Amino acid sequence: MSGDLHHAVEFDHEPPYLGHDNKQHVELTGSDYDSDGVSVRRWHMMVSYCFSLGIPSEAWPQHETSIDLNLDEVRRKNVEIRSYLSRLTPEQIRQNDLLERKIIPLVQKGMLFVFSELD
Numbered sequence: 001m002s003g004d005l006h007h008a009v010e011f012d013h014e015p016p017y018l019g020h021d022n023k024q025h026v027e028l029t030g031s032d033y034d035s036d037g038v039s040v041r042r043w044h045m046m047v048s049y050c051f052s053l054g055i056p057s058e059a060w061p062q063h064e065t066s067i068d069l070n071l072d073e074v075r076r077k078n079v080e081i082r083s084y085l086s087r088l089t090p091e092q093i094r095q096n097d098l099l100e101r102k103i104i105p106l107v108q109k110g111m112l113f114v115f116s117e118l119d
Helices: 040-052 071-085 090-094 097-108
Strands: 002-008 010-013 028-031 034-039 062-065 112-118
Touching (some): 002 040, 034 040, 034 097, 071 112, 090 097
Parallel strands (some): 062 112
Antiparallel strands (some): 002 034, 010 028
């Protein structure tokens, strides 16, 4: 199953739209926004690996979907996860491909990120 790793300098919402449920919804966008497909299995393997290093699973900015996200929560979780990631050694980072090739470079560029399992 595939998920999406959304990243941007700053997140924002698209203008609201009326969904199939007849309710207003907003989609994720932002400045310098992009998203990359990442398998849910690969994401959870990285989170589990980081848990073994002392990073709580709840610290990660992840949600079921990118629709109707609370942007304040996403920003708060990015601050929290950056604090944890800053404690990892280069050797620990090299042990996980997703962490090394995607997450750490996003953090180093000052980007915010959030993983969504469904979109």
